[in-house]
Amino acid sequence: SAVISQKPSRDICQRGTSLTIQCQVDSQVTMMFWYRQQPGQSLTLIATANQGSEATYESGFVIDKFPISRPNLTFSTLTVSNMSPEDSSIYLCSVGDEDTQYFGPGTRLTVL
Amino acid sequence: ILNVEQSPQSLHVQEGDSTNFTCSFPSSNFYALHWYRWETAKSPEALFVMTLNGDEKKKGRISATLNTKEGYSYLYIKGSQPEDSATYLCAFGDSGGYQKVTFGTGTKLQVIP
Numbered sequence: 465s466a467v468i469s470q471k472p473s474r475d476i477c478q479r480g481t482s483l484t485i486q487c488q489v490d491s492q493v494t495m496m497f498w499y500r501q502q503p504g505q506s507l508t509l510i511a512t513a514n515q516g517s518e519a520t521y522e523s524g525f526v527i528d529k530f531p532i533s534r535p536n537l538t539f540s541t542l543t544v545s546n547m548s549p550e551d552s553s554i555y556l557c558s559v560g561d562e563d564t565q566y567f568g569p570g571t572r573l574t575v576l
Numbered sequence: 577i578l579n580v581e582q583s584p585q586s587l588h589v590q591e592g593d594s595t596n597f598t599c600s601f602p603s604s605n606f607y608a609l610h611w612y613r614w615e616t617a618k619s620p621e622a623l624f625v626m627t628l629n630g631d632e633k634k635k636g637r638i639s640a641t642l643n644t645k646e647g648y649s650y651l652y653i654k655g656s657q658p659e660d661s662a663t664y665l666c667a668f669g670d671s672g673g674y675q676k677v678t679f680g681t682g683t684k685l686q687v688i689p
């Protein structure tokens with residue numbers, strides 16, 4: 465298993481600003497993932513954070529809006545850029561092994 | 577886009593009642609079906625991962641079954657307790673990659689003392 469922490473746990477932001485979310489894992493992992501859950505929606509994969517290379521984004525998500533860093537095997541950041549109220553969501557990072565995925569506690573973002 | 581549906585969206589049960597919910601998923605390219613429990617302000621917690629048709633898994637009062645041919649899984653909770661109150665998520669993994677899964681929207685369970 466893996467223990468994952470995220471910062472901040474929640475934030476309220478003004479539209480047009482950006483927020484960077486940090487994810488720290490207690491062990492080295494190859495792949496880290498970023499998800500979001502918009503109100504009433506399912507958890508949706510935003511991108512896979514790859515160490516040493518650019519993140520791999522899912523359909524509908526772009527690097528300009530959600531830039532991701534992965535400087536080492538235990539840490540990643542997700543930035544939500546130029547925010548609008550539609551970005552209000554819970555953002556989670558996760559890591560996986562062969563059986564399952566382990567999630568951080570999430571960052572609850574509200575954009576006014 | 578893979579369609580993973582859960583029903584009901586929410587339910588309230590009395591303490592001591594047993595309950596169950598459904599997850600339906602595509603019956604082709606099946607790799608694994610996951611169940612998670614997500615309590616408010618906590619991390620989603622893995623309950624089960626099932627890979628074989630007919631699989632049954634059990635963890636305390638919670639159990640799950642899997643039918644890959646018809647594309648559904650049931651999660652059962654026996655003798656519900658207030659601490660079972662949470663959102664239960666299923667996630668479908670296709671043969672495209674075991675770590676990339678598609679989540680359902682969840683079933684929110686409230687157990688009333």
